[in-house]
Amino acid sequence: MALSDYFIRYLERRDRLTEAERARLESLKTRHERFEGGEVIVARDVIVNQSCLMLQGMSARVHDLPRGNGRVITALHVPGDFVDLHGFVLAGLEHTIVAMGPTEVEFVSHDQLHEITNDWPHLTRLLWMATTIDAAIHRQWLVAAASLRSSAHLAHLLCEVYTRLSAVGAARNYRFTLPLLQRDLANILGYSPIHINRAVRDLRERGLIRWSGTEVEILDWPGMVALARFQPDYLDMEKLGR
Amino acid sequence: MALSDYFIRYLERRDRLTEAERARLESLKTRHERFEGGEVIVARDVIVNQSCLMLQGMSARVHDLPRGNGRVITALHVPGDFVDLHGFVLAGLEHTIVAMGPTEVEFVSHDQLHEITNDWPHLTRLLWMATTIDAAIHRQWLVAAASLRSSAHLAHLLCEVYTRLSAVGAARNYRFTLPLLQRDLANILGYSPIHINRAVRDLRERGLIRWSGTEVEILDWPGMVALARFQPDYLDMEKLGR
DNA sequence: CTGATGCGATAACATTCGTTAGTCCGTGTT
DNA sequence: AACACGGACTAACGAATGTTATCGCATCAG
Numbered sequence: 001m002a003l004s005d006y007f008i009r010y011l012e013r014r015d016r017l018t019e020a021e022r023a024r025l026e027s028l029k030t031r032h033e034r035f036e037g038g039e040v041i042v043a044r045d046v047i048v049n050q051s052c053l054m055l056q057g058m059s060a061r062v063h064d065l066p067r068g069n070g071r072v073i074t075a076l077h078v079p080g081d082f083v084d085l086h087g088f089v090l091a092g093l094e095h096t097i098v099a100m101g102p103t104e105v106e107f108v109s110h111d112q113l114h115e116i117t118n119d120w121p122h123l124t125r126l127l128w129m130a131t132t133i134d135a136a137i138h139r140q141w142l143v144a145a146a147s148l149r150s151s152a153h154l155a156h157l158l159c160e161v162y163t164r165l166s167a168v169g170a171a172r173n174y175r176f177t178l179p180l181l182q183r184d185l186a187n188i189l190g191y192s193p194i195h196i197n198r199a200v201r202d203l204r205e206r207g208l209i210r211w212s213g214t215e216v217e218i219l220d221w222p223g224m225v226a227l228a229r230f231q232p233d234y235l236d237m238e239k240l241g242r
Numbered sequence: 243m244a245l246s247d248y249f250i251r252y253l254e255r256r257d258r259l260t261e262a263e264r265a266r267l268e269s270l271k272t273r274h275e276r277f278e279g280g281e282v283i284v285a286r287d288v289i290v291n292q293s294c295l296m297l298q299g300m301s302a303r304v305h306d307l308p309r310g311n312g313r314v315i316t317a318l319h320v321p322g323d324f325v326d327l328h329g330f331v332l333a334g335l336e337h338t339i340v341a342m343g344p345t346e347v348e349f350v351s352h353d354q355l356h357e358i359t360n361d362w363p364h365l366t367r368l369l370w371m372a373t374t375i376d377a378a379i380h381r382q383w384l385v386a387a388a389s390l391r392s393s394a395h396l397a398h399l400l401c402e403v404y405t406r407l408s409a410v411g412a413a414r415n416y417r418f419t420l421p422l423l424q425r426d427l428a429n430i431l432g433y434s435p436i437h438i439n440r441a442v443r444d445l446r447e448r449g450l451i452r453w454s455g456t457e458v459e460i461l462d463w464p465g466m467v468a469l470a471r472f473q474p475d476y477l478d479m480e481k482l483g484r
Numbered sequence: 485c486t487g488a489t490g491c492g493a494t495a496a497c498a499t500t501c502g503t504t505a506g507t508c509c510g511t512g513t514t
Numbered sequence: 515a516a517c518a519c520g521g522a523c524t525a526a527c528g529a530a531t532g533t534t535a536t537c538g539c540a541t542c543a544g
Contacts, residue, residue, distance in 0.1 A: 146430075
């Protein structure tokens with residue numbers, strides 16, 4: 001199969017592609033695959049020869065703690081994200097990629113990425129940029145963890161996820177599907193599941209959100225943005241030149 | 243001036259360089275500069291045309307919070323680190339690079355990096371790898387923040403910094419200089435300065451460290467590693483192929 | 485229908501962490 | 515010498531968060 005539009009649009013939101021570059025991306029051969037919630041998409045410490053692109057659903061980077069001391073999630077990925085592109089330039093991943101709910105992904109072989117880096121320097125810089133945007137999101141999570149309390153911290157995550165989902169057309173009108181349990185949110189934000197529950201209740205009681213099952217609605221976007229001190233500039237760091 | 247060996251050795255710890263690649267890196271023209279503690283090395287939101295490489299001392303990525311609500315540090319950099327290499331593929335930095343104590347850095351123009359990405363695909367993949375190692379460190383900080391309590395969290399930072407310093411020959415025998423105030427550690431770990439003080443005292447009382455001024459000595463490395471659940475694999479993710 | 489299971493919700497209590505206030509000590513200034 | 519200043523350190527108290535336990539409500543298997 002050929003590469004879906006998602007990632008191409010992701011790049012085109014940041015820089016202009018030539019026709020030839022676009023055609024080169026569209027000619028990439030991919031393998032399509034579906035996963036159910038909880039399934040491992042990419043295992044850790046395995047030398048892989050492909051990277052995966054999200055098409056539908058949500059996935060997470062999961063770090064298992066030693067001696068069964070739980071797990072920590074360090075990233076969430078939405079359609080259009082090149083989830084483990086960094087695996088191409090590293091020896092492997094130090095974490096697992098896990099499907100959160102049903103997902104569809106496309107695998108691209110590292111051989112093809114190798115060719116692109118040999119022959120398409122501008123495309124290479126854009127791929128590189130995609131991994132540095134992930135790093136910028138990591139940093140923003142660090143800032144949120146260090147400076148926000150539970151409710152505001154949760155609000156920040158919800159603002160970011162909604163912003164990223166709506167950017168790819170996977171959410172609108174401040175409603176979106178969040179295929180995460182409160183336990184998963186605890187693994188992301190670093191609180192106990194009970195405390196996540198308190199934070200959810202707090203946001204509900206403030207009239208900021210409605211949340212039932214996996215369906216979330218943000219009732220007061222400005223209120224959420226203010227509470228979370230959400231400044232989405234880190235999500236769209238456009239590349240100016242070519 | 244020409245590029246110092248530091249970054250070349252950084253790359254050679256991860257992959258083999260050809261003679262030509264090494265020569266190309268050594269021929270990079272750089273501008274050398276010194277900074278005193280607290281000085282801004284790279285300002286945020288400014289479109290820069292150069293990236294900086296640490297030679298001596300330590301620098302940090304500082305995120306200023308809105309309305310003077312303090313600051314958060316999301317990364318520390320030691321000699322050999324290409325601190326803001328990610329600025330080359332982004333439109334700018336969403337944070338400031340600040341000198342922690344006296345530092346020496348070398349600036350490399352983006353024009354030269356642009357040439358490398360056009361003509362040296364393998365070198366390009368290695369530069370790219372350097373930014374993804376920074377991202378792996380970000381993730382490890384997220385894991386530590388989500389899973390460790392103050393003392394263990396501080397211990398984890400000390401283990402990482404010592405490991406990175408000793409890898410470039412800037413520390414040995416479990417002693418190193420840490421040019422950070424307790425206030426800076428608070429900005430890194432997300433605690434109040436008072437609580438950092440409690441954590442330092444705790445590590446001291448357990449006989450794990452000695453710490454006076456900016457001089458730190460780890461007395462019980464296995465104890466620190468156990469407390470912090472420190473697994474340094476994320477720091478040396480060797481690239482296998484070329 | 486019945487029991488088992490998993491998740492959300494809540495309460496009570498324990499622990500960790502933040503805040504405020506203050507002392508001590510070294511450094512630099514006048 | 516006298517003083518101001520900043521940082522390390524400490525204590526006391528309050529707020530935020532973790533832990534343990536319990537309940538209700540779905541869903542699913544039999």
